[in-house]
Amino acid sequence: MADKSNLLMKRKEKEDKEATEVTKDVQEVKKEGEKTKNNGEVPANKAAATGGAVANDQNGDFQVQPIELPPFEIITGDRIDPFIFKFQFKNVEYSSGRNKTILCYLVHKEKTNDGLLRGYLEDEHTSTHAEEAFFTQCLPDYDPALKYTVTWYVTSSPCSACAKKIAEVLRARKNVRLTIFSARLFWWEEAEIQAGLRALHSGGCKLRIMKPLDFSYMWDTFVENDEQPLNLWEDCKENYEYYHEKLADILQ
Incomplete structure (x- = not known):
């Protein structure tokens, strides 16, 4: 206590x-x-x-005074800049300035020779979010005859609108298994956000909070690290436990 x-x-x-x-x-x-x-x-x-x-x-x-935002775009790539990773994925509660979603993904298609698909999506501002763009840009050749195992590592959990769209996709595509690892919970105190997370959970999506080991795995898998080790921030484990407890309360 x-x-x-x-x-x-x-x-x-x-x-x-x-x-x-x-x-x-x-x-x-x-x-x-x-x-x-x-x-x-x-x-x-x-x-x-x-x-x-x-x-x-x-x-x-x-x-x-109205603030003009630059045009919206979805950025795709193979590996993330290390400074961007350390800032955007830091699992702090007060996420000032972290106004974009970065989604790193792994896709395994059974009974194919495609191997493990890997990459990331990054969105800014409004319009299509990275979660929705994944299904149109990363799985354009979706085959209902195959089984897909998909893993996401995202800077924050989905907003209510994205949670609804993801749940709809999973209902329509029974052959897609999705696990989402989130560095932070997005506006978790809002009732609408909590309802969206519960809808995802009940729809078969596995929701997880990223542990310190997950950040290290991401560093090795998705970041231009120049073979340098990741030095985790001091309160990484403490913040993980905080968000893990909040998520468990929401999903119970």
């Missing part, structure tokens, strides 16, 4: 620190807005710090 209390205290300290930093950014932007209220201009870096919220009227009130 003491260890769990310490863990909760550490997470609360991180949350308080992030909240303080955001408050400071907002205060700085408001000061800039007061200085430039005659022309409404605010330095770009200040606007970005508050997600596009800038003080641009005489009362210093904040107005949300």
